[in-house]
Amino acid sequence: MNQPMALTDGYTFCIAGTGTEYRLCAPYLLPEAVDPIAMQAAANQSLDLHPCAALSRAASRAASRARSAAAFMLLCVGRAAQAEAILREVISAQMVSEDDVARVSSELRLVQVLQRLDRLDEAVSLASQVVERLQPNSLMLHFALHHLGKALVQTGAYDNARAVLSEALSxxxxxxxxELIASTQEALSLLPSEEQEAQHPYGQTWHIGQSG
Structure with missing residues (x-):
C-alpha cells in the first residue's frame, strides 16, 4: 500500500482501542490504518473470537457487531474483498436479529468497501437506501448522509454531493x-468550486435511490 496522504488535520480515529487507529486519506477520505500490522492482528483476533458460526447463536448480536468492526479493520489494511464478504454475512444476520443500528453501521462500512473497490454505483445505491430508511430524528442519519455524500463525490456528482454533505454538516x-464536523468539512473541501464547475460542466447528476 502506498503511503497515504492523511487528511482531517491531526484527527486520528479508533475502532477498538490501541492498534486500531486509522486516518481518512486522499483522494476520497477512505480509511487507512495508522499501523497496518497491528490492525491486521486485531482483526484476526476478533474474527477468531467471533467465528461466522456464532452469528446463528443467541449471542449473535455481539458476534455480528464484532465481526463488522473486524471487517472495517480489514478495509483499513487494504483487504476490501475479504471485508465485503464478512460484511454481507453480518448484514444478513443483523436483518434477522433486527439489530437496526448495528445494521446501519455495517451497511455504511460496506459503502466504503464498495468505494475502495471502485463499484461506485453500488456504493451510492446502498448509501441512498440507508438514508431513505432512516427517520429524520435518527442519530445515524448524519453518518448515512456523510457517507452518501462522499460516494457521490467519487462519482463526480458534485451538485448532489454538496447538498447531501451540507445537510450532514448541519x-x-x-x-x-x-471530529465529525471536521470530517464532513474535509469532504466538502474535495468538491470543485462553483467557478471550476462552470468551466468544466461535466459532472453527473444522481437522484437519491438511483441504482445506476
Missing part, C-alpha cells in the same frame, strides 16, 4: 462533535 454542527 446535523453534525448541531451535535457539536468536532
Amino acid at each position: 446535523l453534525r454542527q448541531a451535535l457539536g462533535k468536532s
Whole structure:
C-alpha cells in the first residue's frame, strides 16, 4: 500500500482501542490504518473470537457487531474483498436479529468497501437506501448522509454531493462533535468550486435511490 496522504488535520480515529487507529486519506477520505500490522492482528483476533458460526447463536448480536468492526479493520489494511464478504454475512444476520443500528453501521462500512473497490454505483445505491430508511430524528442519519455524500463525490456528482454533505454538516454542527464536523468539512473541501464547475460542466447528476 502506498503511503497515504492523511487528511482531517491531526484527527486520528479508533475502532477498538490501541492498534486500531486509522486516518481518512486522499483522494476520497477512505480509511487507512495508522499501523497496518497491528490492525491486521486485531482483526484476526476478533474474527477468531467471533467465528461466522456464532452469528446463528443467541449471542449473535455481539458476534455480528464484532465481526463488522473486524471487517472495517480489514478495509483499513487494504483487504476490501475479504471485508465485503464478512460484511454481507453480518448484514444478513443483523436483518434477522433486527439489530437496526448495528445494521446501519455495517451497511455504511460496506459503502466504503464498495468505494475502495471502485463499484461506485453500488456504493451510492446502498448509501441512498440507508438514508431513505432512516427517520429524520435518527442519530445515524448524519453518518448515512456523510457517507452518501462522499460516494457521490467519487462519482463526480458534485451538485448532489454538496447538498447531501451540507445537510450532514448541519446535523453534525448541531451535535457539536468536532471530529465529525471536521470530517464532513474535509469532504466538502474535495468538491470543485462553483467557478471550476462552470468551466468544466461535466459532472453527473444522481437522484437519491438511483441504482445506476
